Amino acid sequence: MGIGEVAALLGVGMAAGVINVVVGSGTLVTFPTLLAFGYTPVVANVTNTVGLVSGSLSGIHGYRAEINEFRTARRGRLLRLILASLLGAITGALLLLVLPAKAFKAIVPALIALALVLIVAQPRLSKRIAARRAAAAEAAGESAAPRDGAWGVLAAVYGSGVYGGYFGAAQGVLLMAILGLTFSDGLQILNGVKNVLACVVNAIAAVVFITVGALNLGGDEHPSVRWGAALAIAIGALIGGQIGARVGRRLPPKVLKALIITVGLAAIISMLA
Template sequence: MTTLEAAAILLAGVGAGTINTVVGSGTLVTFPTLLAFGVPPVTANVSNTIGLVPGSLSGAWGYRRELAGQRARVVRLASASLLGGLAGGLLLLVLPEDAFAAIVPALILLGLVLVVFQPRISAWVARRHDEVSEQRAVHGAWWVWPAVLLTGVYGGYFGAAQGVLLMAVMGIGISESLQRLNATKNILAAMVNAVSGVLFAVVADVDWLVVLLIGVGSVIGGQIGATVGRRLPGPVLRAVIVLVGTVALVAFLLG
């Protein structure tokens, strides 16, 4: 790996850490970057997953004030994220690499659609959020836990835009401010990446230099996302995500 490539991956990690904290689609920045430098798809996915764990924790720390009083909720939903992340990681390891190469374009497309329509999703979530009853204030509706579990499966397998999915699920089913739910989202995403990352570290082909570069970058990005990133125009972030995601999608289809 050249110095230029290492610098580009580090910067991609910064961008992913920032975007994951604010929006939740950072994989659509790092994953295409790794593919562009010739990292095999599955190796890129597992290395990226492990590398983004520190960034998720950094973003959660940046949102620590919004996490106050949410311990019971976080513990309960984290169990769903851990189980889902483990299941998704196992699917990645069990299914043949050809299956991953076939499925990933669809997952990238899904992630791009979610990012493009994120403002409408957020607006709809906000409207629904005002309608939920006080009974959902702590743990949410009965279906929130299984929905978080399924989101964890998705995140453990690939993970792009899992933050958007989590915010939609929690925003509809839990009576809480969206900023506080965003703080919870960062914890849950970290749990998914951590459990699948541990699994990958033991049995998968990991590029540890990539992990280090993305990890350092995502930690920096997590702090940026918790401060400056929240003030950046949403359309700018979405445009960047859609651009790099489209590049990845084209690369897969042409490859």
């Protein structure tokens, strides 16, 4: 690795760290950069995944107050969401090893578009869902507390984990759509939870990729990590994660939502280009 490549990867790693914590689509910055330096798509993908784990951890530290508030108010929910993400990440990482890249990437733009539609429609849908819950609870003579640990929510989080374990771009957009339609907590709190789940997915996928690479599976195309590039991205992402947490926590909900939508549209355009 030359000095120019190291500097570039440090820079895009920092940018990705900020984007992932605030919105979630930093892969769209680092992945193309790795391709531009001559890494094959599979190697670039696994190297990028390993490198961005540090940024996710940094973001969790920055959002620790919001995460703790969610955990305290909803005991057991966060653990179930983490477990669903963990299982999804393992599934997605294994799919990367056995399926052609085009098979899954073909539906990625559609998934992101669906997430953006859900985010835009979230306020109206949330009101309708809350009204139906209240009506059903009143009819049954029970509390109107939302069943936010239902299997449907866990299945959706598992699905986002599969997607994140396979490629990961705009995983945060999908998670914010799912969490926003499910929980009544503020957007900043949900952004903190999103960072936890995205970190779990990245970390588990990274472990799978490192293990498979160490075992030298898959012949010449086995997804071995390029550690020099991963380290450069990791250092940048670690710094960017702290910056992103400070910036993101100060953004008004409307601005944060606008950023989510903007990055999601950019992701679709990038993948269709």
